[in-house]
Amino acid sequence: MGRRSLGRFLRPVLMRLTQALLVALIVGALGFALMAALPGDQAFRLAAARYGPDMGDAAAAALVRQELGLDRPWAVQFLDWVGRLMRLDLGHSLVTGEPVLEELTMQLGYTLALAGVALPLSALLGLPLGLLAGLRPGGPMDRITLGLSVLLRAIPAYALGLFLVTVFSIHLGWLPPAGFEGWREFVLPALTLALGLAALSARVARDSVAVVAASPFMAFARWKGLPERAVVLRHGLRNAAIPVVALLGLQLIGLVEGLIIVESLFSWPGIGHALVHAIFARDVPVVQGTALALGLIFVLVNAFVDLACALADPRRARAAT
Amino acid sequence: MRALAPGRRLGLLLIVALLGFGLLGPWLAGADPAHQILADSLAPPGTDYWLGADHLGRSMLARLAHATRLSLLLAAVTVASAAIPGTLLGILAAWRGGWVEGGLVLAADAVLALPGLLLVLLLAAFAPGEFLPLYLGLALAGWVEYFRVARAMASGLLARPHVEAARLLGFGPGYVLWRLLLPGLLPTLGVLAAFGMGSAVLAISTLSFIGLGIHPPTAELGSMTTELLPYAYEAPLMVLMPAALVFMAVLGCHLLAGQARG
Numbered sequence: 151m152g153r154r155s156l157g158r159f160l161r162p163v164l165m166r167l168t169q170a171l172l173v174a175l176i177v178g179a180l181g182f183a184l185m186a187a188l189p190g191d192q193a194f195r196l197a198a199a200r201y202g203p204d205m206g207d208a209a210a211a212a213l214v215r216q217e218l219g220l221d222r223p224w225a226v227q228f229l230d231w232v233g234r235l236m237r238l239d240l241g242h243s244l245v246t247g248e249p250v251l252e253e254l255t256m257q258l259g260y261t262l263a264l265a266g267v268a269l270p271l272s273a274l275l276g277l278p279l280g281l282l283a284g285l286r287p288g289g290p291m292d293r294i295t296l297g298l299s300v301l302l303r304a305i306p307a308y309a310l311g312l313f314l315v316t317v318f319s320i321h322l323g324w325l326p327p328a329g330f331e332g333w334r335e336f337v338l339p340a341l342t343l344a345l346g347l348a349a350l351s352a353r354v355a356r357d358s359v360a361v362v363a364a365s366p367f368m369a370f371a372r373w374k375g376l377p378e379r380a381v382v383l384r385h386g387l388r389n390a391a392i393p394v395v396a397l398l399g400l401q402l403i404g405l406v407e408g409l410i411i412v413e414s415l416f417s418w419p420g421i422g423h424a425l426v427h428a429i430f431a432r433d434v435p436v437v438q439g440t441a442l443a444l445g446l447i448f449v450l451v452n453a454f455v456d457l458a459c460a461l462a463d464p465r466r467a468r469a470a471t
Numbered sequence: 472m473r474a475l476a477p478g479r480r481l482g483l484l485l486i487v488a489l490l491g492f493g494l495l496g497p498w499l500a501g502a503d504p505a506h507q508i509l510a511d512s513l514a515p516p517g518t519d520y521w522l523g524a525d526h527l528g529r530s531m532l533a534r535l536a537h538a539t540r541l542s543l544l545l546a547a548v549t550v551a552s553a554a555i556p557g558t559l560l561g562i563l564a565a566w567r568g569g570w571v572e573g574g575l576v577l578a579a580d581a582v583l584a585l586p587g588l589l590l591v592l593l594l595a596a597f598a599p600g601e602f603l604p605l606y607l608g609l610a611l612a613g614w615v616e617y618f619r620v621a622r623a624m625a626s627g628l629l630a631r632p633h634v635e636a637a638r639l640l641g642f643g644p645g646y647v648l649w650r651l652l653l654p655g656l657l658p659t660l661g662v663l664a665a666f667g668m669g670s671a672v673l674a675i676s677t678l679s680f681i682g683l684g685i686h687p688p689t690a691e692l693g694s695m696t697t698e699l700l701p702y703a704y705e706a707p708l709m710v711l712m713p714a715a716l717v718f719m720a721v722l723g724c725h726l727l728a729g730q731a732r733g
Contacts, residue, residue: 172584180593187597300730304722306673308680308696309714316703407588414681426681429596441593445585 162456166449173445178235181438182228193220240442241435243428250439254421258443261409261420265447267336268343269405276348277394280355284390287360295352302349307411311342328417339416343408350401351394358393362386388462395458402451406444421447482665482726486543489720493543496536504533504690513706523709525695526702531709534690539716541685542692546671546720549606553613554664560614561621562652565629566644572622579615587612588674595678600686605678609671616663621656628655662728669724676717692717 185192197210215221219230234241240250283292302310315338319327325337362368363386371381410422417423421440428436475483497504511528514520522531564572582590594608628634634651678684679693687694695713703710 169580169584172581176581176585176590177593184593184596300725301722303730304669304718304725306677306680306693306714306717306721308677308693309718312696312700312710312714316707403586406586410588410592411677411681425592426683429592429599429683437593437596441589444589448586448589449584 162460163453166453166456169452170446170449173449174235174442177438177441177445178232181434181441182224182231184437185227185434186224193218235438235442240439243433243436245431245433245436250435253424253436254439254443257419257421257424257440260418261413261422261447264336264339264343264413264418264420265405265409267340268347268408271340271344272347272351272401275344276351277355279348280352281359283352283356284359285363287356287364292356295356299349299353302345307342307346307408308415310345311338311412311415314338314342339412339418342415343405343412346408347401347404350404351397354397354401355390355394358390359386361393362390365389392459392462395455395462402448402455405451406448410444476729478726479729482723482728485719485723486727489539489716489723490543493536493540496539497533499532499536502530502533504529504537505688506530513702513709515706516708522712523706525699525709531712534695535692535712535716538690538692538695538713539720541690542672542675542717542720545602545606545675546668549609549613549671549675550664550667552606552610553667554617554660557614557617558621558656558660561618561623562625562648562656564618564622565625575618575622579618582612582615588677591674591678592683595683599683602685605675605684609674613667613671616667617660620659620663624656624659625652628652665724665728666730669721669728672717672720672724676713 191211193211193215197207197214201210219227222230231241238251240254242249243253246253279291279295283289283295286292305313315327318325318338326335327338328335367389368381368385371385372378376384409420410425412418413420413422414426421443424436425440425444428434428440506529508524508528511520511524512526514524514528516523516531520530520532522535525531525534560575564575590612591605591608594604594611597604628651634647637647637651675684676691676693676696679686679691680697682694682697684693685691687698692713696710699706699710699713
């Protein structure tokens with residue numbers, strides 16, 4: 151490995167590290183401002199949330215205030231928060247008193263499991279359709295997938311989920327509408343997420359396949375006598391994969407957004423659901439922790455996309471160094 | 472006006488129809504969207520209520536019309552608030568270069584570091600159920616797209632001979648901006664804005680469905696679905712109606728943006 155090929159991987163990694171730092175700073179600052187913007191005396195609210203509405207008296211509030219250091223100047227509290235964030239100490243939930251990191255690791259498992267099922271499922275649904283459509287641009291398959299994709303992308307994710315629950319749980323009774331124990335519980339949330347993502351990836355795959363199929367180098371590969379198999383596999387697929395992989399990054403914004411929506415809809419005990427709940431409960435450390443985790447998932451997955459791009463297309467990496 | 476492709480014309484038609492429904496609907500319904508007649512709870516569509524009445528006996532027609540108007544207006548205001556500063560800042564960055572461009576690009580990258588919905592959610596958390604944080608969040612997350620496109624296109628246009636000639640001849644920045652740059656940018660930005668309008672309608676209704684957007688009793692398409700969900704067995708059609716309107720609005724915007732061209 152020469153210097154050049156090392157730089158090819160180092161530069162995107164550095165860029166993503168900067169992004170991760172930005173995520174931490176933005177989420178931290180917003181979370182802190184969120185805490186400061188809460189109406190009323192926070193100590194009373196938290197005492198009531200923690201000990202029940204009847205026990206939320208002045209003594210309990212004073213206890214909470216002292217325990218959480220809520221009486222210090224806001225600048226000190228902010229520096230304190232940033233310092234703890236850098237040590238990955240995310241604090242305790244203001245409602246349950248549990249360490250945020252502990253709750254997060256449990257939720258992270260559920261979120262990653264859901265994403266891990268939904269992403270391959272979306273690839274399975276979207277990519278073959280896109281491939282078929284791209285091989286004959288303007289043909290019936292192309293028109294059908296275009297129509298499906300346009301319709302699907304206009305349906306709000308929550309409505310799609312509700313529709314799937316109505317059909318498969320309520321009318322047909324095949325699948326449970328909620329829960330998270332076995333594989334049957336995975337199907338509807340993962341399908342809701344995957345359909346939305348597939349609507350986009352099918353079009354991306356279709357466009358890149360169409361461009362590659364019409365390109366001169368494909369014709370040349372045939373002229374020089376390569377067997378059709380080698381033409382498609384060696385020259386076709388790899389070139390068609392480049393924009394698909396690059397646009398995966400775009401799709402992954404949709405993944406994180408979709409996770410928040412789908413988890414809330416299906417009461418899936420993942421990070422997105424926890425974030426929405428924490429916002430309702432004004433549980434700021436949990437809001438910060440979950441938002442940070444979702445932001446970092448986004449960065450991490452983007453880093454993988456960068457890496458895949460560099461592997462699929464050496465030209466791009468060379469141009470970047 | 473140039474002839475629009477059939478797909479785009481259909482999109483325009485959908486938007487105009489929904490706007491008409493939103494603006495004329497309240498007058499057609501002749502009812503207050505908040506007026507409850509509990510005896511008419513879940514009344515089916517008929518002569519009294521053209522689209523039925525919800526669980527609190529409120530006219531669905533009036534509520535749907537108000538909600539449609541709210542969604543479209545809020546989305547339009549949001550898109551305008553993202554597109555106009557975004558475009559102008561993009562042109563400024565391309566024009567001035569140097570630290571102005573560097574700073575703006577940094578700000579854009581900071582916004583892009585987070586998925587848009589996460590940013591909107593965090594800002595909406597400041598005051599769930601109110602317009603202002605929702606609007607600010609959507610505008611803040613949205614301007615970056617216009618900024619990037621405007622900056623890229625403007626730096627291309629500024630290097631073109633006719634623009635350079637105009638600047639050398641002493642035409643002022645106003646002339647160059649209005650006569651030479653904006654006309655070149657508008658078609659692309661229009662597509663972005665139509666698409667952004669669809670995304671805004673989706674985001675507003677989704678956040679309201681989760682409970683972090685606009686709260687009841689204000690009629691909003693997403694929160695209406697949430698409100699009616701417990702009555703899905705008795706009145707499945709009523710749960711469907713608000714979601715169908717969101718679908719039509721987003722479809723209209725996407726078609727107008729030319730998505731159906733492939």
